[in-house]
Structures are given as structure tokens and as C-alpha cells.
Amino acid sequence: MASDTQRQLALDRIRENIARDGHHVYLILGAPTPRFTYTIGASESIGVELILAGALFYMKDDVVKIIGDTIAQLKAQRDRSVAEISGLGSFTLRKVDSSWATELMLGAFDYYHKRDISALQIVPDKTHWTVDIPDMSAPWSPIREPVWQWLHDSWFYPVPKDAMVVTNLAVLRGSRITEAMRWEDDDWELFAGAGPDVPKDELRVVPLGTLVAIDESLVPVMTLPTGNGLWRDSVSEWHAWITAERRDPSTA
Numbered sequence: 001m002a003s004d005t006q007r008q009l010a011l012d013r014i015r016e017n018i019a020r021d022g023h024h025v026y027l028i029l030g031a032p033t034p035r036f037t038y039t040i041g042a043s044e045s046i047g048v049e050l051i052l053a054g055a056l057f058y059m060k061d062d063v064v065k066i067i068g069d070t071i072a073q074l075k076a077q078r079d080r081s082v083a084e085i086s087g088l089g090s091f092t093l094r095k096v097d098s099s100w101a102t103e104l105m106l107g108a109f110d111y112y113h114k115r116d117i118s119a120l121q122i123v124p125d126k127t128h129w130t131v132d133i134p135d136m137s138a139p140w141s142p143i144r145e146p147v148w149q150w151l152h153d154s155w156f157y158p159v160p161k162d163a164m165v166v167t168n169l170a171v172l173r174g175s176r177i178t179e180a181m182r183w184e185d186d187d188w189e190l191f192a193g194a195g196p197d198v199p200k201d202e203l204r205v206v207p208l209g210t211l212v213a214i215d216e217s218l219v220p221v222m223t224l225p226t227g228n229g230l231w232r233d234s235v236s237e238w239h240a241w242i243t244a245e246r247r248d249p250s251t252a
Contacts, residue, residue, distance in 0.1 A: 014040055014111055025067055026107050027060065031162040032150045032209025034132040037063050039071070040108045043118065046074040049108055051096060052122045054132030054147070056172055056204050062088055070122055083122070092123040099140040103151050130172040131214055132206070146213045155209070159222045163208040165190050168198045171211065180221040180238070181229035188221065 017024040018041035027037045038051040050067055052058075058066065070083040070091065083091045096119040102109065108117050121136040134145040142149035155161035165188040171177055175192035182188050189195055190211060212218045220238055221230065230238040 010107075011111065014107070017041070018044070021068075023067075023071060025064055027063070028104075031164060031207035032155060032213075034147060034207060034210050036104055037067065038105050038108065038119070039067060040111050042071050046071060046078060047118065048074075049105065049117055049119045050122055051101075051104060051119055051136070053100075053104065053134055053136060055122075055124050055128070055130060056132055056206055057124065057128045057130050057169065058088070066091065066122060089128045090125040092125075093120045094123050094135075094137045095119075096121050096136045097139050100134070100136040103140060130169075131174055132172065132210055147210050149213055150209055157209075157212065157219070157222055159208065160186070161209065163188070164205050165208045165211065167204055167206055167211065168192060168195075169202040169204065172204060172206070176232075176234055177211070177215065177218065178232055178234070179229065179241075180218070180224070180231070181241075182221070182224040182226055184226055190218070190221065 014024040022045055023039045023041040025037060025039060027035070029035050034054045035056065036051065036053040039049045041049075043049050050070060052063055052066060055063070066083075066085055066088055069085045070093070073083050074080055074093075081093050083093060085091065098116060100121075101117055101119050105117060105119060109115075123133065124130075132147050134148055138144060140148070140151070142151075142153060150161070163186060167177075167190045170192040171190065177190045177192055179189070179191045179193075179195050181190075181195070188208065191198060208222070212222075217238075224230065229241040231241045232238050
């Protein structure tokens with residue numbers, strides 16, 4: 001638990017950001033739960049806080065811009081239900097059920113000392129949708145939203161719960177993983193299609209728990225010896241794949 005001094009410093013920083021920018025942006029990288037970002041202070045000008053959960057299509061700077069531009073548009077039109085962000089897409093604004101707010105927006109509740117805070121979820125359009133985006137208008141449920149089950153469920157897999165993997169946007173858009181490689185104890189690559197053919201701008205680092213939650217057939221990947229891998233096509237089961245000679249030494 002953070003010390004009183006650390007907590008006070010965090011609260012002071014939030015106050016400074018709200019005074020300067022009108023809101024504070026809280027980015028949480030809490031594997032095995034997907035990344036999520038929410039505001040503190042936006043409610044003072046637009047009546048609600050905002051949260052962008054998952055959405056790993058977007059990089060950190062994109063997320064900050066999406067939130068800032070959405071706030072600006074809501075200031076101009078409070079009842080707006082869609083925000084258009086130049087170069088980043090169209091975003092639906094959806095009321096967040098209190099069960100999600102109390103789970104994810106802990107900093108806002110701590111800052112305002114409230115039991116209930118109104119929030120809107122920023123939901124990307126279909127072109128930018130990824131499997132880690134929940135429907136926060138419905139009550140939290142590990143059955144409905146398995147990617148977010150680790151908010152309550154204990155981690156029971158034989159790897160650290162904060163294990164991360166390199167994957168591609170095709171996977172995050174729902175394509176089946178066909179290559180699985182474990183280069184080191186904490187170095188996995190899981191791709192839909194051939195890994196070497198994935199453009200760099202389509203690579204993402206995500207919690208292993210996110211991918212396992214949507215596809216339990218990935219469980220064998222967790223027990224791969226280092227330097228080995230598995231492959232499959234769109235319908236087959238996993239096959240062993242010796243990958244030591246396949247990796248480009250220049251990337252080691």
C-alpha cells in the first residue's frame with residue numbers, strides 16, 4: 001500500500017493537472033487485466049468522467065488525444081453521443097454501469113470521496129475495434145467479458161500473471177493465432193499469420209492473460225520450453241515447431 005506521503009503527492013499531482021488542463025488522465029497497465037485509461041476532473045466541466053478500456057489498436061499518445069478531444073467536444077455539446085477524432089476514427093459515448101466504474105476508476109473515487117461517479121465509455125468504431133474492449137453499459141460479468149475476468153478471478157496459470165506477449169493487430173481483431181513461440185522465459189510471440197511478415201506498426205505488446213481468456217487453446221503455449229514453438233493452421237490442432245534456427249540472429 002502506498003505511504004501517506006506517496007498518496008498525498010499523487011493527489012497533489014492530480015490537482016495540478018486538473019487546474020492546468022481541466023482533467024487528469026490515469027493510464028493503468030495492470031496485467032493480466034488489459035490496459036485502461038480514465039479521467040479525474042472532467043466531471044467538473046462536462047458532468048461525467050471518461051474511460052477508454054482496452055482498445056490496444058491505439059498507442060499511448062493516441063489515447064491521450066482521444067480523451068482530450070472528446071472532452072472538448074462534450075464541452076461544446078454536452079449531450080453528444082458520438083465523438084469524431086481526426087485521424088483516429090469515430091467513437092460512441094456509452095454510459096458506464098456502476099459495477100465497472102467502481103472496479104476500474106478507483107483513483108476518481110478516492111479523489112472525490114464519492115460512492116457513485118457518472119462515467120461514459122469511449123467506444124471505438126468497428127475499424128478500430130479490438131477484442132479487449134468490453135461493453136461497460138452492462139453489469140460486469142466474467143462470462144460476458146472473459147478478457148476482464150482477472151478483476152476478480154485468481155490467476156492460476158503456470159506463468160507470472162503479469163506475463164506479456166508480442167502479437168499483431170489481426171489477433172486483437174479476432175483472427176486465430178497460428179504461430180506461438182517462446183524465446184525466453186518471459187519472451188513470447190503469438191501471431192495470426194507469419195510473424196516475420198507482420199509490419200512493425202501492427203505489432204502490439206499485450207498481457208498473455210488477455211489472449212488466453214479469449215482462446216483457451218493457447219494454454220499449451222505457457223509450458224513451451226524456451227527456444228521452441230507451436231504452429232497450426234486455421235482449423236488444425238497445435239504442432240511442435242523447432243524455431244531456434246528460424247529466428248533472425250540480428251534481432252536477438
